Amino acid sequence: MATVLKNEAVGSGFYLLKASGMYDAKMGQFCMLRAWDAYPVLSRPISIFDCDGEGISFLYKVVGQGTELLAQLKPGDTIDVQGPYGNGFPAVTGKVALVGGGIGVAPLYYTAKMLKAQGNPVDLYLGFTDEALLQQEYEAVCDELTVNIGGYITDDINPADYDYIMTCGPHIMMQVLADKVKGTAAQLYVSMENRMGCGVGACLVCSCKTTGGNKKVCKDGPVFKAEEVFGNV
Secondary structure, three states: OEEEEEEEEEEOOEEEEEEEOOOOOOOOOEEEEEOOOOOOOOOEEEEEEEEOOOEEEEEEEOOOHHHHHHHOOOOOOEEEEEEEEOEOOOOOOOOEEEEEEHHHHOOHHHHHHHHHHOOOOEEEEEEEOOOOOOHHHHHOOOOEEEEEEOOOHHHHOOHHHOOEEEEEOOHHHHHHHHHHHOOOOOEEEEEOOOOOOOOOOOOOOOEEEEOOEEEEOOOOOEEEEHHHHHOOO
């Protein structure tokens, strides 16, 4: 069990939670969070927002009973943090664009921070429906930040400007991005947000179709090459 260090509202229905402990987290991974006994039955899969020497952080949106219970946590409360799980974004060398939509922006902070630490130029493209989240924090971990509120963040990026593009968000957003990448040299990686049960590949709830057959998002992903999910890119 970990101790909640902070759990603050950062937008309408959005919270940033930090839990104590040492974790070997990789870019784009997630953890299964639980702060209740019997019900809800399942823990909640939440993307890793950040990880440092003090603990691990999660940016999440209140969408149901589990996340409502998470939002009630206060510093000093205990929380069960299982993980990190999944295959995340790859370590690369080159110019990188990170594209996020809605709560899909969550794993991109740690990803940007790690890629910058490895010496890569990194631009962030973040799309929101109503309000931007943690804009100053994201600006601190990238070379250039583009924010789009109420529009389509995919309109703001030219894939030909990048060697690699990594994205997380609505399926349609990632599909549009996959179409834009066609004909360029950019390699696109997508992080799927399928509903999960166990987080370790046992329950098959998160199964998704790929060009190589059905795969488990929690164990084989959540990050896949775009061509595995959307066909030839």
